[in-house]
Amino acid sequence: MVGTPVLFIAIPLMAAFLIPLLGMIWKELVRIVPGLVLTYLLILSINLLDHVLAHGPIVEVIAGWGPPIGINLVFSALSGFLVVLMEFLGLLVWAYSYRFKRNVDYEPALKYFLMLMMLITGSVGIVLTGDIFNMFVFIEITSISAYGLTAFYKGRNSAEASFKYVMMGSVASTFLLLAIMIIYAQLGTLNMADIANKIHLMNPTLKIVSYIFFVTALGIEAEIFPLNGWAPDAYAEAPGPVGAAFAGIVVKAAVYAIIRYTYTIFDLSGTFNFLIIIGMITLIIAETAAIRQEKLKRMLAYSSIGQMGLVMVAFGFGTEEGVFAALFLMLNHAIIKSLLFFSGSYLTYNSTDKKISEVNGMSKFLPITSLLFALGAFAIVGLPPFAGFWSKLAVMTAAADSNMILIMALVLIVSVVELVYYLRVVNRVYFYKKEADVKPKRPTVNALIVMITLGAIILLVGFYPDAVTGLLHKASAGLMDKTQYIHNVLSVR
Amino acid sequence: MEEVLYNVLGAIATFLVAFVVGMTYGGLNRKITARVQNRKGPPFYQNFIDTLKLASKKSAIHHGVMQHFGPAFLMVTSVMSLLIVPVLTHNQWFPNLNFHGDLIFLLYIMVFGPLGMALGAGQTGNPNSAIGITRGLSQMVGYEIPWVLALVALMIQYHTTSIVGLMAVQAQSGTWLMFSSPFAFIAAVMAMLGMFSYSPFDVVIAPAEIASGPASENGGKYLFTMMSSGSVFAFVKLTLYVDLFMGGADNIVILLVKTFALYMIPVLYSLTTVRYRTEQSIRWFWGWPSFFGLLAILQAVIF
């Protein structure tokens, strides 16, 4: 073993304090160091995941207090997979953002990269932690970084979007705290495994109420309808790569939290159906809203919301196949939607409105970016032989095996809608005449490398899904096996 | 080899008979029409004179290869359908391809010529030709419906799709199909009015309006070929009807009587009516004639 899970939290926090100091030595270091940190964490996470897949989950106890009293971090196949994904995407976002805007001063750059790092750290923390209050802390870290990143451009619109986000986020915090209070008052513990072990002792009404509060709080971050009002504005006003980070990292963490609560901690009946219902509503509303958008990033934002709804639906099947499909979807969504945000940002680089009509005819000026955007669009709607197809097939298979024929039909009908709006944009990129006043901007080399990497992964997963399915199967088996989780955590001394 | 020779000779003999009979009928038509209209009219052999005159003429100009091919296509159709329709039963001098004469084959080979002719007429570049052709084709879609309804009725009633088969049915039962399948006969005869394109269905050639339509750029040998092919084709059609509905003919006299009787139907009907526009004639064919055709099918299905 080359490290412990606690490093995922400790190193970035330490770096966050050091970076401003390093910036005094050489200004460029504030840009470089976060990347180094993320690279190291990515390597670390891959190594740990490799170890975990071979030897079983690692449970890390912090400060010597064993569970259920102390704080612990759980690095299992599931959380490991998500951590690798997040660190990887984080690294890509960093690489892409490096010199994204040429004229950014030292001060904003420092804030941007610091907040980006903290955003990733918070999300990783949410996934790793085994303690609900600790999770609350990480959610706050993530949210605050996210507010800052949303308001990065100092304009009226960004401020408004960020303010909406703050407002919703504080509502979320309130509900989360309330839920934690109810649990602690009832069971006297904050450790997830311990709560799961004792949940049957809880007052049934309070149990439901606390679950509802949890879902409401986390649902705001996980962009569940109707709690996702902040999302389109935040995506649209934040810098392009931040959109990718939101879609790929923050939302994933929030969904993980909901799933952890639903699968491991609470033993309520009907939660799975509940997930399906809210997932379906989110999916349908978001995709239908997306088709009528005039701004590219808003469209991508709604699409992202819809995809997360579909992930919810897949988790709601409650079978191992369903979990597998949902994780596969999360993976694909993280990769593909990031690619779309990345390439979409360059397609509308110099525009203030980010209107869809401004991407017209960009293929002549940005051939590679356009190609990658088209690839992403084809992949996300699930056309073979790209990555999105396999997750779609997995979702459909899982749905069929759960006899959810109506759900299948609805999901597929919504897919047609999704297809329409993505193809409309791709057609514009390739077949329309460029608008006269739009000035295309060539992507930087690092951005290009990032996008090509993502494109390559899409093709790799598309042609050789076995590259990830083994891992996903293990992860989904881990989530399904609740008693094993409890045992793993509580047996650590 | 000898057999082939006999067949070829027989075919030529058949062709000559068809040519003479068809021409004579055409002449008689002109005569009868004239008498009804209280004119003296040309002699019944006027058509022979006309064709001979045309055949002896030399053409000086042409508009392209297809113009040469057009009449040839037309002739091929007439001769092919003549070979397929049994002219006389039990007669070795009319041996033809009719042992496998199939109705559906006949239906299709019958349009081969008009379409080829249409191409020939098309290449002349005369707009009147093309107008005539579009009218002709449209009208064909009209009358093919009752015609096919009638044929299908016969086919399903007697479980055969071959002309010889239908003739055998009549020989066996001793009843003509025009009596045992009356509705099919009525529909077919109504369709025949269209096939002959006499008034009221003569919008195709409409001499005063579009200068004889498809034939307008052709003269001399071309026109001769077209006329003679038309005469042969008229004979073929009449013989086909006789074969299908009137039990065929054992010798040439009976054949002449029967065909002439049938021929009088379009001739006399044409005297009583005035020209229809194309869409009017199409709708006419899709009205009562098709209704009778459907009745025929109903009869065939029920009995």
Added chain:
Amino acid sequence: MNTIYIIFLIFLGGAVFTYFAGKIHKVLQDILFLVSILVPAYLFFANVEIGQNVNLTLGGISLSWGINYFSWLFSLIVLGLGSLAAIYAVGFMKGEKRRGYFYFNFILSIMAMTGILLSRDLVSFFVFWEIMTWSSYLITIYNGNKVQSIGIKYFVFSAIGAYAMLMAIVMVHHITGSFLIGDMIHAYPAMALSMQIWIPIMFLMAFGVKAAMMPLHVWAPGAYSNAPMAYTSVFSGALSKMGIYGMTLVLVTMVNHIPQGVWFREVLAWLGGITAVIGTLWAIQQDDAKKLLAYSSVAQLGYIITGIAIGTELAMLAGLFLAVMHALFKGTLFMVVGAIEKQTGTSNFTEVTGLIRKMPWTFLSALLAIIALAGIPPLGGFVGKWMLYESLITSNHYLLVIVIFFASTAAFLYCYKFLFGFFMGQEEKEWAHVKEAPAVMVLPMLIMALFMLVLGTFPGIILNPINHGLQALGYADSYKHLWDTSIILNSWGNKVVLQPILYSIAGIFLFFIAFLTWKGYKNTRFISTKDISSSGEVPKEDENLTFSVGFMQPFYRAVEPAMRRQIDKYYNAFADGLEATFEFLRRIYTGNGQTYAIYVIVFVVVMLLFKDFLF
């Protein structure tokens, strides 16, 4: 390594390399393109053994690729027509923009069709099906016209079909636990009745879209006419046959096993018949040759659907023979239009006329293809039509015969319109400069025309593989009792012997040609089409006498009431309604933070109110 893998590798690698080769040299690109189509085609016919499967596992799903006699029959269409169209495409694409894009998608769609035929499991079937859809979609919007209307319409219909198929596939997987087609066929008779009915319906939806079956055909005219003609010949000739392929499989392996199957067959047969009529009527109406042929394709596919839906031995022979013929003649005709468009810059009958003396070889191919299309002996189309009628009559589909016959008689109208519009009529000065298309374009057309001619007399050449294919599907051997090399029979024993007919026709034709033309052609001199008898006046050189506007007006006036209603309009109204609904839904997101806060409160309250119901 197995040949099948090599074939796919060449296709895939060829597609990518061809795309990038355009940056180096155009000739290199052409050569690579031809290599990556012709070599796999050769390998396929030379090395792939019928009945041998290769198995592989991908993503935990076991896939199986192989070929049987039935799919081999369709591979003749795909790879045969595909190769010829590829040769043609090299000529067609000379000097065009976006060659790499076109070649890339061309190769991919040929690969996808080959893949569909090779698939012995549903997942790879679906994967290739979707690749086929998007690659053909990308070519459909190649020239950038109406991408949002025609392109998206095509893709939406395809997607609806494909997703229906996906549902069926996963439901089959749920029942059988396997994706193999063989397992599905085995398990089908024992399924629950609702599954037995829904699974074929969903499959047929997918195949019906590709086979342009009414009411799923509305995408076809636009897509066929909008794609470059070099591809449309494959699009209409081969790609639509994938729908027929799937349909046949569904009908034979599933629907046959249930008593309700007879309804499937009747409905499909009638849909095919109605498709034929609608397609024909609309084809007559078109002034653009591409549109005309597109509608005509829809109509011809209607006949094929009717044939395979009837499902008797003779009807299957007829349907599949027509499928092959349709690939040949419609492939040729689209190539003809492409050649004319390439040489004149337009494909509209009202603009271009009198090309016969300028493009004689193109005309010859067009003439033969049209004769085959119209089903006139002695070309191959007749054989298919004949068998179709015979099978309809002997299987007691009396009214359907009339419907089909009406469609096929009315088809003469557009056949003539096509030939007249392009080749006949006045030779205007405007087109005096037009030259015959390059040999690389004319040759494929002539080869196919030759095939049609041969098949008219010796249909056994194609009926033999069809027979093998049908035997692979469980039909009895129909050799000698339904057909011989040049004899076709119906179930009642009536027959048509094709060989003497051909000889007679050729003999008579030659005789009259000699009689009329030998001296006639030599002794007459050619005069321009302006020199005609026009009511005693001699038209001047610049006077336009072309008759092409409102060409089939008399017929159209007769059928006009039937054409007022269009399915397309209903679809468009439906789509507009949907967009309006979406617009309404979009307004849920007001952009107002207070509203969003209220949403959260409402959410919590509703959840708390209904908590007993939910949990």
